[in-house]
Amino acid sequence: MGDHFIRDPYTGHLSTGHEWNGITELNTPVPRVIYFFLIATALFSLGYWVLMPTWPVGTTYTKGLLGDDVRADVTQSVKQAALDRAHWTQQIESKSFADIQKDPQLMDVVRESGRALFGDNCAACHGRDARGNKGFPNLTTQSWLWGGSPEEIAQTIRVGINSAHPDSRSSQMPAFGRDGILQRPDIDKVVAFVRSLSHPGDKTIPADKIAAGKEVFAANCVACHGEDAKGSHEAGAPDLTDAFWIYGGDTQSITNTVWGGRQGHMPTWEGRLSDVDRKILALYITDLRSPKP
Numbered sequence: 001m002g003d004h005f006i007r008d009p010y011t012g013h014l015s016t017g018h019e020w021n022g023i024t025e026l027n028t029p030v031p032r033v034i035y036f037f038l039i040a041t042a043l044f045s046l047g048y049w050v051l052m053p054t055w056p057v058g059t060t061y062t063k064g065l066l067g068d069d070v071r072a073d074v075t076q077s078v079k080q081a082a083l084d085r086a087h088w089t090q091q092i093e094s095k096s097f098a099d100i101q102k103d104p105q106l107m108d109v110v111r112e113s114g115r116a117l118f119g120d121n122c123a124a125c126h127g128r129d130a131r132g133n134k135g136f137p138n139l140t141t142q143s144w145l146w147g148g149s150p151e152e153i154a155q156t157i158r159v160g161i162n163s164a165h166p167d168s169r170s171s172q173m174p175a176f177g178r179d180g181i182l183q184r185p186d187i188d189k190v191v192a193f194v195r196s197l198s199h200p201g202d203k204t205i206p207a208d209k210i211a212a213g214k215e216v217f218a219a220n221c222v223a224c225h226g227e228d229a230k231g232s233h234e235a236g237a238p239d240l241t242d243a244f245w246i247y248g249g250d251t252q253s254i255t256n257t258v259w260g261g262r263q264g265h266m267p268t269w270e271g272r273l274s275d276v277d278r279k280i281l282a283l284y285i286t287d288l289r290s291p292k293p
Helices: 032-051 070-094 097-101 104-121 150-159 184-198 207-220 251-260 275-288
Strands: 015-020 023-026
Touching: 070 104, 070 275, 097 104, 097 150, 097 275, 104 275, 150 275, 184 207, 184 251
Parallel strands: none
Antiparallel strands: 015 023
């Protein structure tokens, strides 16, 4: 490594006196534009400190010569938003579900606000499109465990299902197989019968199993699901004759349900969402089932 300074013939810069394997390090000065930006940044920072709120001082902060207070601006914006919102929240709060559904302007508000409320609070389980997933019901159909009117949906949202709320909706399907209520052959029979209810044209289901399963169903299932298997809103028992299944409607899924039982859970939203927000959600969910133009 050399220790003498050499002027580079191409750039005119002196070397630093360092050389590694024939590579000479040049003493290239920092471009003046960099100094310009550094000075401009420092001046801008100094000016901002003087003009705007910046430095904390004990329990307060420097206000700046312009007197601009972002916290005050935000507080005022929130107050104004609350005033703007009050115009339609009061209407939603005071009017009945039926009257709101007849009001196109209010329903536009319901759709806009309900979409945000649903996305923030319900989509994690039911999906952004409200079509649910295995274990979580599809909210866009006409099949509802506890009733699908806006009033019934609002009540379900308020108290939840198998939740900690004192008025919670409560429902549990027994584990017929695990608890020894039914033997495996009887479970296979009743599964065949239940499958035939929602798949009446399925020729792969043996007719003798369907007949035998009907007897098992009558002895063990009608108390909740009814003699016609169309379920009960009072018991939270699903309609077994339609094509909508929360845990799956194939043979294995139904077998798993009959064998191990089911007990769904939905939290109570009372105390988490206001009365108006829960009402908006109930209307929004109801509107999802309405035919769109």
